[in-house]
Amino acid sequence: MSHKQIKVKEVVKNIGLLNDTQIQSALEEQLRTRERFASILVKKGYIANQDVGKTLIPQIGILPIALKTQDLDEKFKDLIIPEIALSHRLILIRQDHTGAFIIGTDDPLNFLAEQNLEKILALSIEIVLVHSIDLDRLLKERYGLYEKVMQDIKTKPGSPDRAVDTKDQDAPIIKLVNLLIAEAVRRRASDIHIEPLGTRLRVRYRIDGVLHEVPGPSKKLQGSIISRIKIMAGMNIAEKRLPQDGRIKIELEKKELDLRVSSLPAMYGESIVMRILDKTGFLVGLEDIGFLPDHRKDFERLINLPNGMILVTGPTGSGKTTTLYATLSHINQKERKVITIEDPVEYQLDGINQVQVKPQIGLTFANGLRSILRQAPDIIMVGEIRDFETAEIAIQSALTGHLIFSTLHTNDAPSAITRLVDMGVKAYLVASTVQGVLAQRLVRTICPSCRYSYKPSSEEKMELMLKAEDADSIELYKGKGCPDCNGTGFKGRMGIFELLILNDEIREMILYNASATEIQQRAKKLTGFRTLKEDGLEKVKRGYTTIEEVARVTQDV
Numbered sequence: 001m002s003h004k005q006i007k008v009k010e011v012v013k014n015i016g017l018l019n020d021t022q023i024q025s026a027l028e029e030q031l032r033t034r035e036r037f038a039s040i041l042v043k044k045g046y047i048a049n050q051d052v053g054k055t056l057i058p059q060i061g062i063l064p065i066a067l068k069t070q071d072l073d074e075k076f077k078d079l080i081i082p083e084i085a086l087s088h089r090l091i092l093i094r095q096d097h098t099g100a101f102i103i104g105t106d107d108p109l110n111f112l113a114e115q116n117l118e119k120i121l122a123l124s125i126e127i128v129l130v131h132s133i134d135l136d137r138l139l140k141e142r143y144g145l146y147e148k149v150m151q152d153i154k155t156k157p158g159s160p161d162r163a164v165d166t167k168d169q170d171a172p173i174i175k176l177v178n179l180l181i182a183e184a185v186r187r188r189a190s191d192i193h194i195e196p197l198g199t200r201l202r203v204r205y206r207i208d209g210v211l212h213e214v215p216g217p218s219k220k221l222q223g224s225i226i227s228r229i230k231i232m233a234g235m236n237i238a239e240k241r242l243p244q245d246g247r248i249k250i251e252l253e254k255k256e257l258d259l260r261v262s263s264l265p266a267m268y269g270e271s272i273v274m275r276i277l278d279k280t281g282f283l284v285g286l287e288d289i290g291f292l293p294d295h296r297k298d299f300e301r302l303i304n305l306p307n308g309m310i311l312v313t314g315p316t317g318s319g320k321t322t323t324l325y326a327t328l329s330h331i332n333q334k335e336r337k338v339i340t341i342e343d344p345v346e347y348q349l350d351g352i353n354q355v356q357v358k359p360q361i362g363l364t365f366a367n368g369l370r371s372i373l374r375q376a377p378d379i380i381m382v383g384e385i386r387d388f389e390t391a392e393i394a395i396q397s398a399l400t401g402h403l404i405f406s407t408l409h410t411n412d413a414p415s416a417i418t419r420l421v422d423m424g425v426k427a428y429l430v431a432s433t434v435q436g437v438l439a440q441r442l443v444r445t446i447c448p449s450c451r452y453s454y455k456p457s458s459e460e461k462m463e464l465m466l467k468a469e470d471a472d473s474i475e476l477y478k479g480k481g482c483p484d485c486n487g488t489g490f491k492g493r494m495g496i497f498e499l500l501i502l503n504d505e506i507r508e509m510i511l512y513n514a515s516a517t518e519i520q521q522r523a524k525k526l527t528g529f530r531t532l533k534e535d536g537l538e539k540v541k542r543g544y545t546t547i548e549e550v551a552r553v554t555q556d557v
Contacts, residue, residue, distance in 0.1 A: 067093070067104055067134045069141060069487035074213070076101070080117070090117070091130070091138050099123055104130040104138075137483055142215050173224045176217060177232070181259070181274070183214070185252055187486060190276055194229070196222055196269030207486070208444045208493050209317065226263070226270050233261035241265055248274070260344070277346055286326050289319070290494030292538065295530075298499055299438065303327050303405075308435035309398040311385075313410045319442045319495055320407045321346060324381060327405065328352060331379065339375060341368040342383035357383070365390040373397060382406040388424040395425055398433040412532065413439040413500035414516035414523070421513070431507040437500045441532055441553040443545045444490035450482035451543075463547055464537055477543040494544060496536040496553070501527060 026040045073094040079101075080092050093102040103117060103125050117125050130138075180203065184192045189205035196202075196219075203216040217225065230237045233246025248259040258277040263270045286296060302310055312320045325347060332338055332351055340349075343357035343365070353375075355368055365382060366389040372380055373393075384407050385391045398404045410416045416437045420430050453475040456464070466474060479489025500506075500523055509519055523529035530538070536550030 065128055065130060067130045067138060068481055069138065070481065072138065086139060086143055089135060089139065091135065091142065101125045103127050104135060106130055106132040106135050173228050177225060177228045182252060184276060185257065192274040194225065194272040196266060196271065198268055208490055209442055222269055226272055229261060229272055230263065235261070235263065240270055284322065284326050286330050289323055289326055291497065295497055295499050298501060302436045302501065303331055305403060305435055307398060307401045307403055309394060309404040309433045310435055311406055311408055311416050311437045313408045313413060313416045313437060313439045314441060315409060318440055320440065323438065323440060323495065324405055325349060328381060336378040337376065338379045339372045339377040340381040341365060341372060366393055369393045377402065379403045391420055391423050391425050395429050395433050412516070413437040413498045414519040417510055417519060418516050427510050427513060431510040434502055436502060439498045439532060440495045442493045443496055443536060443549045443553055445492045445494050445544055446477050446546065447479040447482060447485035447489055447491040449484040450480040450489065451477050452480060453477050460547055464541060474541065476540065478546055496532055496539060496550065498530055498532045498535060500529060
């Protein structure tokens with residue numbers, strides 16, 4: 001009998017809950033049935049259910065702690081297999097300075113599990129009591145995705161690259177892939193990454209622009225999972241040497257979802273990325289993407305001009321497509337004909353003609369744009385200007401009375417001007433057609449459920465460039481981390497922007513081949529131009545995001 005068992009025996013005897021015979025009977029039954037010790041005491045009628053938490057556990061001297069996702073040391077997560085963790089309700093938290101493992105549970109009287117764990121880990125362990133609600137959430141995060149499925153799967157030995165083809169395997173693998181997708185949607189993920197590594201299959205979800213690893217299935221299921229996804233996406237499951245692209249359309253919880261699937265041959269098998277496109281919940285208005293009032297007013301004036309070119313710039317994943325779709329939805333009217341040419345068409349916009357680029361048959365941006373002009377449109381959106389030919393046709397279209405929207409990959413708004421000139425477009429054509437450039441990034445917004453205020457440090461005050469009269473009164477905000485935001489402190493994203501509007505003086509600077517830095521400095525003096533970082537810090541002051549988050553997305557600008 002362990003030291004803790006002896007202590008429990010003394011406690012229950014002293015407070016008159018159980019006698020020696022009852023305790024010994026309960027321990028023997030636990031050894032035989034492997035049930036939880038507290039459950040056996042209640043089942044035998046030795047103790048009332050409410051007395052376990054209110055009387056017995058406090059007398060032993062164990063107090064419950066609040067446990068968060070960030071408290072767990074993930075490098076130890078595979079030391080306890082899911083079957084043991086779920087059946088005994090145990091979670092390995094960390095290793096202390098003495099080398100002992102700290103184990104969380106909501107049943108510290110489970111002596112049998114404690115003894116088994118010490119044998120499995122070959123080190124001493126210390127049990128801490130965790131609130132049941134916290135433990136439920138953490139077990140679900142670490143093991144719950146595969147709990148039901150793994151009970152049905154019986155893998156065969158062999159290479160993980162070979163799909164398991166027995167009929168008994170089909171339903172569980174289908175269920176497992178469906179669970180992967182459903183869990184990603186539940187967590188608001190934009191991408192699912194399935195990455196074969198040397199000894200395991202890693203699964204990660206991109207949530208609010210940041211990748212989060214989730215418990216992966218067995219490496220032995222790698223071939224079956226990848227084959228199932230490729231079948232769903234209409235891809236060739238026999239071809240494993242070349243990259244492939246596919247698409248999956250599903251309905252989940254009354255939502256229509258499109259999944260863009262990409263496979264890439266890697267060292268230990270095919271890497272799969274599924275981009276989740278929610279057709280029912282994607283479209284947002286200009287009021288929802290994060291404009292401050294002055295930016296929104298200026299941008300709305302730009303997009304209602306009769307002709308010219310308006311560019312949206314930023315790296316991949318900065319929300320350019322969302323901004324353009326919100327813009328087209330805002331200005332789309334029955335009196336106007338709107339045509340887009342995109343690669344790919346991510347979402348279908350009601351009342352707008354959308355063209356998918358197909359380079360393999362000669363339908364490029366440039367060729368498609370030429371054909372679009374014969375359709376007599378009022379507004380044209382070109383998904384991306386990638387080369388001189390596309391840029392030249394877009395410029396000519398803007399000169400002949402069309403309103404053109406497009407994107408460029410540049411770090412900031414002024415650089416879009418010099419990028420077009422570098423492509424070979426004449427400076428006078430850029431100056432006469434470009435009406436404005438919007439550069440953007442996406443920052444995570446503070447979770448409203450766990451948001452709290454605090455007084456900024458002196459370094460934060462300097463970063464925000466606060467006036468003396470504001471420095472002492474201002475409060476900033478952060479998120480503590482809660483179940484709503486998966487413990488991150490952030491939920492959702494918003495844009496930060498810099499909007500360059502071309503006036504006569506800036507157009508003259510373009511004609512004289514001014515640099516992007518010179519254009520930015522002049523725009524600040526003339527129009528009150530705000531950089532991406534300045535716009536982000538303004539949103540920090542208003543409590544939308546944090547200084548660290550703005551720094552994360554603007555440090556290279």
